[in-house]
Amino acid sequence: MSQVIASLQYSKEHEWVEVLGENRVKIGITDFAQNQLGDIVFVEIPQANEEVTAGQSMGTIESVKAVSEIFSPVSGRVVEVNSALEDAPETINGEPYSGGWMVVVELSQPDELKELMTAEQYTSFTEEE
């Protein structure tokens, strides 16, 4: 069973969103997603100051076997990047909700958060997948 964290919000593309306050959110991929991908060996995430758009690709994540896109769950400007992932992408496998975070985004459309799922909704969503 994959883990979910009650205080986070979730997208259909298996990203989690943590509201940090001041219109900022932290983004990563869920435990379910890392488990589906398997051993992660490469990530390419946006750089600071890049704009991201909800529902659109903001990067790439690669396991030994496959290449997948990372979809941004929100729109806004990237203000912080977890650059440690470049050399240690496997952190996402081990700590998807902590050390494996990807970016902090300053929201341009805070209302988009309402579109995201709660932990409970996400759990039933993954059970259907």
Added chain:
Amino acid sequence: MEGLKRTPLYPLYEKYGGKTVDFGGWELPVQFSSIMEEHHAVRNRAGLFDVSHMGEVIMKGPDAKKAVQRLVTNDVNTLRENQALYAAMCYPDGGTVDDLLVYKLKEDEYLLVINASNIGKDVSWIIEQSTGDLTIENVSSKIAQLALQGPKAEEILQTLTSFDLSEIKFFHFQEKLDIAGISTLVSRTGYTGEDGFELYVDNADACSLWEKILEAGKEAVLPCGLGARDTLRFEAKLPLYGQELGKDISPLEAGIGFAVKLETEEDFIGKEALIVQKEKGIPRKLVGIEMVGRGIPRTGYPVYASGATLEDEPIGYITSGTQSPTLKKNLGLALIRTDFSKLGTPLEVEIRGKRVDAVTIKSPFYKR
């Protein structure tokens, strides 16, 4: 997953944590624990694979030998009983129908082991091209195959049989060996670059053999999926049909010239075309590449000469690529123009629209 074929081992996947995927119409485990762990298990200890999806064809009769020789690029005449041979089957133009193992069971009886995704096509081809006094039987659905691979493979398997396994040399086999009470064809072959065995049994015995081997191997053996099988064979530069080989790729281009015997008197389908290709100079070559810039090369990515402009044509493409679990480097096999194939040639791989620097390196990437 509905409508997919399953092997006799299917009922055991869940017990060992197997995660299944659709692999050319088969529901097969891509991994049990993790591709990385399984890969290292095979390199350092042992791994057990279910490869029952592979196809088996028996050609039998007074003209069987002649018929097999006509189909395959390697020299069947040199093959003795209890010996196996790696070969390609070619079209008249030198393109590849499939790559396969030929087992000489008896002077007039041969077992051909072919790729799962090619069974239908291969069997039709074999029947179409064979003449004379022989029977051709597709026994794919009756035979299961397990592969026990890795430096500890012999030690583990030896605990299940009184036959001295060290007597079976590389690319040799023994039929009807008693392995844990199960009649098994034990072949010292594999698709991982390690020592090991491929074990052919009746479907009905497959689950029992799987359990017995895991029991015997204890911590030294790990159930392995197709993901690790792919990374292992990739590092050892063993071609995968559909990637390194195909109907538009000759075995000479794919780097398996050692399995193509053009000097012998025997004729085989495609021989003339391959002789011409060799005389004219083989146009493309399968080379190893290592990424210099950031990125992982993947199947189908275009490869360019270093400094090529946007208008320049690619010089080839990546056939397989990943981050090598053994070497921790981003590596690829690339089918490229021969004039760019020299070791140390700088190249560029197009990764999601970006040209990333790479260089040709020695391959196989891994040799035991």
